[in-house]
Amino acid sequence: MRAGWTGRRQGVWLVALLAAVLGVALVAASCTRSAAPPQPKETRLTRVDLYGDPENLDPILKDKITALVLNSAIFEQLLNYDVVEKKLTAELATKWSASPDGLTYTFELRQGAKFHNGREIKADDVKYSFERLLNPDNMSPLSSTLASIKGAKEFTEKKATEVAGIKVTGPYSLTIELAEPDPTFLLRLTNICCSVVPKEEVQRLGADFGMKPVGSGPYKFDSWVKDSKVVLKANKEHWAGPPKTEVIETVIVKEAATRDAMFAAGQIDYMLIGDPQYLKYKNDPKWANNLVEVPELYTRHIAFNCQKPPFDNKLVRQAINYAIDRKALVDTLLQGKAYPATGLFPPTLMGYDPELKGYSYDPEKAKALLKEAGYAKGFEFEIVCTSHPAWGLPVVEAIQPYLEAVGIKVKPVLAEWGVMIDRGNSGDFQAYMYSVCGAVHPYDWVLLFHSKSFGGAGNRMRYSNPEVDRLVDQMKVTTDESEMVRLAREAEKIIVDDAPWWFFNYNKAVIVHQPWVKGLIPNPVDMDYQPLDKLSIEGKP
Numbered sequence: 001m002r003a004g005w006t007g008r009r010q011g012v013w014l015v016a017l018l019a020a021v022l023g024v025a026l027v028a029a030s031c032t033r034s035a036a037p038p039q040p041k042e043t044r045l046t047r048v049d050l051y052g053d054p055e056n057l058d059p060i061l062k063d064k065i066t067a068l069v070l071n072s073a074i075f076e077q078l079l080n081y082d083v084v085e086k087k088l089t090a091e092l093a094t095k096w097s098a099s100p101d102g103l104t105y106t107f108e109l110r111q112g113a114k115f116h117n118g119r120e121i122k123a124d125d126v127k128y129s130f131e132r133l134l135n136p137d138n139m140s141p142l143s144s145t146l147a148s149i150k151g152a153k154e155f156t157e158k159k160a161t162e163v164a165g166i167k168v169t170g171p172y173s174l175t176i177e178l179a180e181p182d183p184t185f186l187l188r189l190t191n192i193c194c195s196v197v198p199k200e201e202v203q204r205l206g207a208d209f210g211m212k213p214v215g216s217g218p219y220k221f222d223s224w225v226k227d228s229k230v231v232l233k234a235n236k237e238h239w240a241g242p243p244k245t246e247v248i249e250t251v252i253v254k255e256a257a258t259r260d261a262m263f264a265a266g267q268i269d270y271m272l273i274g275d276p277q278y279l280k281y282k283n284d285p286k287w288a289n290n291l292v293e294v295p296e297l298y299t300r301h302i303a304f305n306c307q308k309p310p311f312d313n314k315l316v317r318q319a320i321n322y323a324i325d326r327k328a329l330v331d332t333l334l335q336g337k338a339y340p341a342t343g344l345f346p347p348t349l350m351g352y353d354p355e356l357k358g359y360s361y362d363p364e365k366a367k368a369l370l371k372e373a374g375y376a377k378g379f380e381f382e383i384v385c386t387s388h389p390a391w392g393l394p395v396v397e398a399i400q401p402y403l404e405a406v407g408i409k410v411k412p413v414l415a416e417w418g419v420m421i422d423r424g425n426s427g428d429f430q431a432y433m434y435s436v437c438g439a440v441h442p443y444d445w446v447l448l449f450h451s452k453s454f455g456g457a458g459n460r461m462r463y464s465n466p467e468v469d470r471l472v473d474q475m476k477v478t479t480d481e482s483e484m485v486r487l488a489r490e491a492e493k494i495i496v497d498d499a500p501w502w503f504f505n506y507n508k509a510v511i512v513h514q515p516w517v518k519g520l521i522p523n524p525v526d527m528d529y530q531p532l533d534k535l536s537i538e539g540k541p
Helices: 002-034 065-074 123-134 152-156 199-210 256-264 275-282 314-323 326-332 363-372 393-404 417-426 442-449 466-477 481-498
Strands: 044-049 079-082 087-090 093-098 104-109 166-170 173-177 219-225 229-234 247-252 270-273 291-304 338-340 379-385 408-414 431-437 501-513
Touching: 044 065, 044 256, 065 219, 065 229, 065 247, 087 093, 104 123, 123 152, 123 166, 123 173, 123 199, 256 275, 270 275, 275 501, 291 314, 314 363, 314 393, 314 481, 314 501, 326 338, 326 393, 326 501, 379 393, 379 417, 393 408, 417 431, 431 442, 442 466, 442 481, 466 481
Parallel strands: 044 247, 044 270, 379 408, 379 431
Antiparallel strands: 079 087, 093 104, 104 173, 166 173, 219 229, 229 247, 270 501, 291 431, 291 501, 338 501
């Protein structure tokens, strides 16, 4: 009995000893593992979109802001445009040049740049992508972007099987010939719709290409929950190196109150803010230094029909410009979220003239001009407008007292945006209120005032001045940038003096961001267009 008990006791002791030894070993192993450096957390930047679901991410089908912002990270074009420095930069093309007559452009592609599926990009891909944009079967609303290329018209009319002006001259080189000079052509190539896409993925996915896009940009498409969020993940094999943030999450939140609450809770890293929110953040010491502001490339205005009395008289148009205190309206009605306009060009546009002072607030001068024009007792007119708070009915109502003070009565006519544009195109209006134009080249701006652009081409004012026409025509064939700027400024001075518009303001676009977000830029095209691959998170709690 005793011996048996001793054996069992020894067995228990041996088991205990073995367990202790194993325990020490396990603890040692555990300590060894915990001593290894922790894996870095995946950097994730969350931005908010207030415009709604992108609907489609095929770059040739949508120019909705949500889609453009996402596609700017997924896809790449031959060239990019630095909106801050106001210059073209290399993207998929590393070299480019133009012939002296501005009709033929030569491009050399970046060797080694790859699509997200791993295939290298070649010149044939550029030709395919441009013809895909122009192909009438694809019904792209953006096909006019490349309409100036020689043979584009014949191709879109199905009279040719390829675009004659696009020629592949080598694996990484091509030339593009234009049908006529276009000083904005290189800038047009920076548009998202001119993205280079892989033919095999377009054919494989068919209609789903817009739901699961494949590009060559710094981010790859990852996932999309309709009306909720879109997630992009870093393209670590990108030719420029991996982006600074590994994941970009775009959450779609239309309600301002919800966005504000999420931002306050740190759930959103940055967001675009509207007029009603501006002073809330501007006057809050916590956020005042975390705002990025810029004059956008849009000029808000009232357009006059220069072929209908009384606006066929330049003095009347000038009188209205003197009669209204635009700065007071910006400070009160828009709560400071705009810049009073001095002329056609916003300060962020190439060619902006800082010496152009525009119209001061001078109601006595307005009265004198009206008297000289034969309207000493004033007149009454209609302004067609939308309900937009910054360039619609509220503004028209706010200018009524100013114009009444000089003898002019204003009747606002509220209309849907499409109806207003249709009336503008047909000339069925006395005046209308609008915001234009968003382009980064001054030629696109002054072209709106060319007598050949009447109606839907942009000159809804039916404004005509032979000297402006001459200057715009010269800009079209000028390849020297400094000369182009001189011509643009000269044209703008004449336009401002002729006053086919009441020049109101340039929108102040504003982003508010958390203190840990770095790399945001003041983008005058649209503040939502941020270089997502350059944004970083530093010191986020």
